[in-house]
Amino acid sequence: MPVGYSIYVQEESPIHSLDPRSKLFGLVAMFAIALLFNHPLPILALLIGVLMVGEMGNIRIKTLIPFLLASSWFVILGIFIWPFYIEQGPELFIIWNQQITLDGVLFGLAMGLRVSLMMMTAVVVMMTTSPQKLMVGLMKIGLPHKAGIALSTAIRFVPLINSERVTITEAQRTRGLNLEEGSAFSKAIKYIGVIGPLMLRTFDLMMSLSLAMDCRGFGAKKGRTSIISINIDKRDKYIFAAFIIVIGLGILARITGIGILLPSYL
Amino acid sequence: MSGNDYLVDIENLKFKYTSSEELVLKEIDFKVNKGEFVGIIGPSGAGKTTLCSIIKGLIPHTINGKIKGKVDVIGKDMKVTPPAKNAAKVGMVMQDPEGQIIGLTVKEDLAFGPENLEWDPDRILERIPEVLDMVRLSGREERESFSLSGGQKQRLAIADALMMDPELLILDEPTSELDPLGREEVFDTIKRLKEEKDITVIVVEQTVENLVNVCDRIIVLNEGEIIADNNTRDLFKQQVELMEDISGKVSLPQILEVTDKLAKEGYISKEMITPFEKKGIENLKSVLKEGGSYNEQ
Amino acid sequence: MSNKTVIECEDIYFKYPEANQMALKNINLKINEGDFIAIIGQNGAGKTTLTKLFNGLHEPTKGKVFLDNQDIEDMKTNEIIKRIGYCYQNPDHQLFSRTVYDEVEYGPNNLDFSEKEVEERVQQALEVTNLDDKEERYPFTLGKGERQRLAIASVIAMGSPILVVDEPTTGLDTNGIVQIMNLITEWNQRGHTVIVVTHDINMVAKYVPQTMVMANGRILAKGKTREVLTKKEELKEAFVKQPQVTRVGDELSEFGISKDVMTIEELYNEIKNKIEKSQDYERRAE
Numbered sequence: 001m002p003v004g005y006s007i008y009v010q011e012e013s014p015i016h017s018l019d020p021r022s023k024l025f026g027l028v029a030m031f032a033i034a035l036l037f038n039h040p041l042p043i044l045a046l047l048i049g050v051l052m053v054g055e056m057g058n059i060r061i062k063t064l065i066p067f068l069l070a071s072s073w074f075v076i077l078g079i080f081i082w083p084f085y086i087e088q089g090p091e092l093f094i095i096w097n098q099q100i101t102l103d104g105v106l107f108g109l110a111m112g113l114r115v116s117l118m119m120m121t122a123v124v125v126m127m128t129t130s131p132q133k134l135m136v137g138l139m140k141i142g143l144p145h146k147a148g149i150a151l152s153t154a155i156r157f158v159p160l161i162n163s164e165r166v167t168i169t170e171a172q173r174t175r176g177l178n179l180e181e182g183s184a185f186s187k188a189i190k191y192i193g194v195i196g197p198l199m200l201r202t203f204d205l206m207m208s209l210s211l212a213m214d215c216r217g218f219g220a221k222k223g224r225t226s227i228i229s230i231n232i233d234k235r236d237k238y239i240f241a242a243f244i245i246v247i248g249l250g251i252l253a254r255i256t257g258i259g260i261l262l263p264s265y266l
Numbered sequence: 267m268s269g270n271d272y273l274v275d276i277e278n279l280k281f282k283y284t285s286s287e288e289l290v291l292k293e294i295d296f297k298v299n300k301g302e303f304v305g306i307i308g309p310s311g312a313g314k315t316t317l318c319s320i321i322k323g324l325i326p327h328t329i330n331g332k333i334k335g336k337v338d339v340i341g342k343d344m345k346v347t348p349p350a351k352n353a354a355k356v357g358m359v360m361q362d363p364e365g366q367i368i369g370l371t372v373k374e375d376l377a378f379g380p381e382n383l384e385w386d387p388d389r390i391l392e393r394i395p396e397v398l399d400m401v402r403l404s405g406r407e408e409r410e411s412f413s414l415s416g417g418q419k420q421r422l423a424i425a426d427a428l429m430m431d432p433e434l435l436i437l438d439e440p441t442s443e444l445d446p447l448g449r450e451e452v453f454d455t456i457k458r459l460k461e462e463k464d465i466t467v468i469v470v471e472q473t474v475e476n477l478v479n480v481c482d483r484i485i486v487l488n489e490g491e492i493i494a495d496n497n498t499r500d501l502f503k504q505q506v507e508l509m510e511d512i513s514g515k516v517s518l519p520q521i522l523e524v525t526d527k528l529a530k531e532g533y534i535s536k537e538m539i540t541p542f543e544k545k546g547i548e549n550l551k552s553v554l555k556e557g558g559s560y561n562e563q
Numbered sequence: 564m565s566n567k568t569v570i571e572c573e574d575i576y577f578k579y580p581e582a583n584q585m586a587l588k589n590i591n592l593k594i595n596e597g598d599f600i601a602i603i604g605q606n607g608a609g610k611t612t613l614t615k616l617f618n619g620l621h622e623p624t625k626g627k628v629f630l631d632n633q634d635i636e637d638m639k640t641n642e643i644i645k646r647i648g649y650c651y652q653n654p655d656h657q658l659f660s661r662t663v664y665d666e667v668e669y670g671p672n673n674l675d676f677s678e679k680e681v682e683e684r685v686q687q688a689l690e691v692t693n694l695d696d697k698e699e700r701y702p703f704t705l706g707k708g709e710r711q712r713l714a715i716a717s718v719i720a721m722g723s724p725i726l727v728v729d730e731p732t733t734g735l736d737t738n739g740i741v742q743i744m745n746l747i748t749e750w751n752q753r754g755h756t757v758i759v760v761t762h763d764i765n766m767v768a769k770y771v772p773q774t775m776v777m778a779n780g781r782i783l784a785k786g787k788t789r790e791v792l793t794k795k796e797e798l799k800e801a802f803v804k805q806p807q808v809t810r811v812g813d814e815l816s817e818f819g820i821s822k823d824v825m826t827i828e829e830l831y832n833e834i835k836n837k838i839e840k841s842q843d844y845e846r847r848a849e
Binding site: 309310311361415416442443445446447448472475514515516517519520521523524527528531533534543546547550551553554555 | 740762834
Binding site: 164167168170171172173174175176177178192193196197200201204 | 618620640641644648649651653655656657658659669670672673674703717718721
């Protein structure tokens, strides 16, 4: 079930049990690979691959659909905008004195699918990796402890800050703050009545927190241990190897022109 | 070298914040023995939180200020020891239940302190159930910290401090943001600590009624000075002016105010002044039984 | 006490959308003009939820709420705010202005008062809350008790005839508590209906003439404080303890002390009288 403040879905699966570092590497690698191709077909294949990984991670398609729909917006944008800039390829029709070519449409599709691919990879990684493990993974790669703790503490406070925002909005409403009527501009100005106390309250909490952290030994020693253990095992090593190979192949493809629609474009 | 091994040894302490000229603590002499349960009471602004922060080392290291005098806590000079360095020996629980919970779940929050001290993860996981039992939150390791009630959050804060098995535990107004049920939960926990653990405790509180059942000794702070320091039973009996000085400023047990007034007006003997409800009822019953006569001690 | 009903709840049931259980059950209640009433009970009993129904923040799942005999459902937010002012528990959830004056002015400015009326109301609010010498101060330099009074001032400046204050004494020292209780008593004496949600049973016994006890979403008792605080069964069900002096008086009842002692002065006087009346009494001269 999803944990309130993040999109992490708690399940048992082969993807969940991978070390967060291999998943993070996969994420970065996938971004790079997406940029290597600009024909829609290989990108679509990769996207389907990512969705299958999601399936292996016991993520139901239902939960992925909102994100797919969000990214489809970019696909539509791509198909409508890019053709006006691309002149190569067989002509399809003419609109507003501009020539629309097949290559133009395909390129636009590829650009949109690229965003889709990057987004869905990030979503699948975040849904199969708990924020805690992610944090420990990042810290083992080299993220400073203070930053890591700051990030995870920030996440812990999201539901609290949200409930404070609701309370503050109610409190100010009883003093006559009307956020329903008025132009967008005046509403923004009125929102100061909520943002003001919220910022101050958040600041207070942060101050309290830094005192509490000092009281409990934060910074007393050079390093930190963690009750969350992560281990790189054989499967993780295969993942690293696999992605490195794919990147290699991708570079090869880019150089030879396979899977590339328009060699002069990114 | 003095043979006295005080856990807290404060002499001639003077303190002011850097931004002002006024002394917040004027001349504090305060010593605590191992195993004592000391209560600190006094009106807002008397310097109670400041004193606690100095004992823990938050002042002057995390909060700025100028300290003069001796501040030795468990053998360390706190003027030069940052609070993180004595986290294993001195635990502190503060007023705001929200501002002390760091972990997303109860388990993670409890692990935070020991993780900072580079404890072995297995040792941490072993200790967690012990500590949760102490504060009556057993079985809630996986609960999200956000979902706990106020009283539960404060008990978690106490558990956080207990994780590192400290010698001294300081609680600065732990119940002022809680409802009566939460307040009772926290005080029951403190009482249990007294009965079951070998630990020294300093508690700052506004409602003296709860404090008297748990503390053997109470000090009264007013305007930066300690105006009274005695065991609970005798504190209010021996210093007549004390009641007048603090009566409107601190919430004293009602039985104390009643017995004090009756004694002052000569209706009962001074010996009968008490902050304890049961004792007070006993005393008053004996007075009313005998038809009002009493013997001078 | 007036007979005009200003708030009426008819057969109210209320459930939060995400919850499984009813937060309020079978609430039937009338509050009259000029009443000064405390609502007590533990966290989760439904006290705050009920008061939020009074000012339309929540709509009842079943039943009706009437303000001055008008169904609250037919009223617009602005109309409701003019009838009933609500002060939240934590002043830091409201304060954000540069000066105390600005803060108190915020509420009335949102309503359609003339400039002169706003000024009058602000002055009155500052006077009642003893903040008139602090007009130009930045709210966050004030102590907690002062900020609490400021929050109340900013609500009473809106001039509504009914005031609801939610736990105004949490986290305050004795002095702070006394100031708040004095100010809401004063406001009630000036003709306003005041409803205070609180845990502080000693303060209720000392200052508030009427009390309502809630537990598990129901009203267990309502009436004169003196009577309600002797209803041991209902108080026990609500996890509310009687004031210490009441408990002591009750234990001494076999000697003729009343079971409904409310304050220190009352207990003192009763014991003193019993001692003076008894036969073997010998008063020691000072």
